[in-house]
Amino acid sequence: MADVEAALDQAGLTNPHVREYVHYWADLTGADRIEVVSASDDARLAEEALAAGELLPAGEGLYYSRSYHKDTARSEERTIVATSNPSDAGVYNNWRPSSEMKPLLEGKMRGASAGKTMYVVPYLMAPPGSPLEAFAAGVELTDSRTVVMHMIRMARVGIDYINELADPNSFVRAVHVTGDLENLGHGTPEDGRYFVTVADERTILHFGSSYGGNALLGKIAHGLRQAAYDGWASGKFLSEQFMLLGITDKETGKKYHICGGFPSASGKTNLAMTLAPDALGDRYYVDFYGDDIAWLWVDENDGKLYGMNPEFGVFGVAKDTNEATNPTALDSILPGSGAIFTNIAYNPDTHEVWWEGKTKNPPEDVTGWEDWKGDKISERAEGDDSPWAHPNSRFTTTLSNVPNVAPDFNSPAGVPIDAIIFGGRTRDREPLIRAITDLAEGVYDGLTLGAEATFAAEGVDGQLRYDPMSMRPFMSYPEGAYAAHWLKIIGEATEAPLFAHVNWFQRGEDGHFLWPGYRDNLRPLLWLMQLKAGEVSGRQTPVGIIPTKEELNLEGVEITPEDLDTILTIDNARWQQEIANRDVHLSAFHDLPEEIWEAHRRVKADLEADA
Ligand code: OXD
Numbered sequence: 001m002a003d004v005e006a007a008l009d010q011a012g013l014t015n016p017h018v019r020e021y022v023h024y025w026a027d028l029t030g031a032d033r034i035e036v037v038s039a040s041d042d043a044r045l046a047e048e049a050l051a052a053g054e055l056l057p058a059g060e061g062l063y064y065s066r067s068y069h070k071d072t073a074r075s076e077e078r079t080i081v082a083t084s085n086p087s088d089a090g091v092y093n094n095w096r097p098s099s100e101m102k103p104l105l106e107g108k109m110r111g112a113s114a115g116k117t118m119y120v121v122p123y124l125m126a127p128p129g130s131p132l133e134a135f136a137a138g139v140e141l142t143d144s145r146t147v148v149m150h151m152i153r154m155a156r157v158g159i160d161y162i163n164e165l166a167d168p169n170s171f172v173r174a175v176h177v178t179g180d181l182e183n184l185g186h187g188t189p190e191d192g193r194y195f196v197t198v199a200d201e202r203t204i205l206h207f208g209s210s211y212g213g214n215a216l217l218g219k220i221a222h223g224l225r226q227a228a229y230d231g232w233a234s235g236k237f238l239s240e241q242f243m244l245l246g247i248t249d250k251e252t253g254k255k256y257h258i259c260g261g262f263p264s265a266s267g268k269t270n271l272a273m274t275l276a277p278d279a280l281g282d283r284y285y286v287d288f289y290g291d292d293i294a295w296l297w298v299d300e301n302d303g304k305l306y307g308m309n310p311e312f313g314v315f316g317v318a319k320d321t322n323e324a325t326n327p328t329a330l331d332s333i334l335p336g337s338g339a340i341f342t343n344i345a346y347n348p349d350t351h352e353v354w355w356e357g358k359t360k361n362p363p364e365d366v367t368g369w370e371d372w373k374g375d376k377i378s379e380r381a382e383g384d385d386s387p388w389a390h391p392n393s394r395f396t397t398t399l400s401n402v403p404n405v406a407p408d409f410n411s412p413a414g415v416p417i418d419a420i421i422f423g424g425r426t427r428d429r430e431p432l433i434r435a436i437t438d439l440a441e442g443v444y445d446g447l448t449l450g451a452e453a454t455f456a457a458e459g460v461d462g463q464l465r466y467d468p469m470s471m472r473p474f475m476s477y478p479e480g481a482y483a484a485h486w487l488k489i490i491g492e493a494t495e496a497p498l499f500a501h502v503n504w505f506q507r508g509e510d511g512h513f514l515w516p517g518y519r520d521n522l523r524p525l526l527w528l529m530q531l532k533a534g535e536v537s538g539r540q541t542p543v544g545i546i547p548t549k550e551e552l553n554l555e556g557v558e559i560t561p562e563d564l565d566t567i568l569t570i571d572n573a574r575w576q577q578e579i580a581n582r583d584v585h586l587s588a589f590h591d592l593p594e595e596i597w598e599a600h601r602r603v604k605a606d607l608e609a610d611a
């Protein structure tokens, strides 16, 4: 049994509530040793992890890890939000009573860390001094050293964050126990994995995974699910799966901040880290703030809407990250950056790494190369063309490694938000950009965000898999209340942000993408800022304002006049089909505010009138 007192004393951990919490879980999980961690322990932890074979060297100051082969992604079916109030149940939050979940999780975790070290990871999901700091502190207990190293990159980690809390009892209790990964019955009726956020007790209990999305509890479980619940319960803020970037017009000196949500595989990280297209680089500069989470609030003094990224790092999908799609991401994982790669292909002889899309073709000489499972490429059966890297393989790096990280990314004040964008992924119907000036219509647009099914098995062709505000897997309270909370928070701002819906993915009949995408995606955003500044007026349509051809800055873009017409046109018939689908989608949410239904009816009527 661990000597908890001695470990906490030695680390100087004085917060009595944290001490009590560590005691409780050390006893319950049966961990052999307790170690309190700060970011400054990283180099030692890395040495230990390399010596233990948990990490492998991937170049100077770079690390490679593999997770268990059935443990490579977030598991939405095993993720639960529990509270003591049945009316907290929504459509997506997979609500269960906490009276059922807590004993179940305690049962699974009892004795499950025997023989292991329990690391105590005090963290802050906010720049220190943030007005939302009271919601940002947490202490993750984990029995995995690689999880600790990921946490050090993804959150601000250190003992001072919890010793010096204004309210010493106000921190998220986040317990992670890996479990016996090979015997958890993944995907069977006896599946033993449970990822539970006990939201009204600010307690997170995750059992049965060591993969990032399930195990780095500061990020999704706290940073999104718990924070969304806290934001609603306190009435103070929103927590959304949003990227956040800044655009500076060097000519005028004006700076704009845009945040927004994109369903997965819709290019959110690439947009967040984008650079200005070459032709516009002399005039515009793009600052990176965050690629995955934004907390939004209205400042009590100036009444403006502010946003900040609560994270400290990037846990990015590696697949298709390359010089063309995301050069800044590549620069953030160079030797010396401390980046950790997970589940990509690895060469133990040369310490090189590779993933699909890093280069056009995989390394020609396959000597030494292993796929993400550790199987030798040279020993693959004839015709085996399965990916070398897992499609959800990742790189983990700190924000400060990103070359265009905003100079004020760590500022406690956050940044004023000029626009909120939603990015769908649809092969037709959705124009390049449509701006929405009305708050309820903007929120309605976010609630009807989605991506089209990528292959037949996932859904019906042309029909969206709705992903409201890109929060479907992270919703922690009912959708009707969620919409009302959005209307309340944004409605309190003295200057409403502009909303917009963007789509980079329209295709021609032969399947080609109509818009070049990537760095050129900055162009519609520049138009949006001009619209906000009253410099352009666009063309009003039933579903928002779209740019005229003349208004979009297309200097240096290769696009045919026909393709440009298509991405700046509203296909009324397809839109009316979509409206019928939205009727069904929105009807599933109880207590949806009347303003949202009104917006829906207004858009529907306008489309009918315009047909
Ligand atoms: C996610 C992530 O799963 O950000 O969305 O990792």
Ligand code: MN
Residues within 6 Å of the ligand: 241, 292
């Ligand atoms: Mn995400």
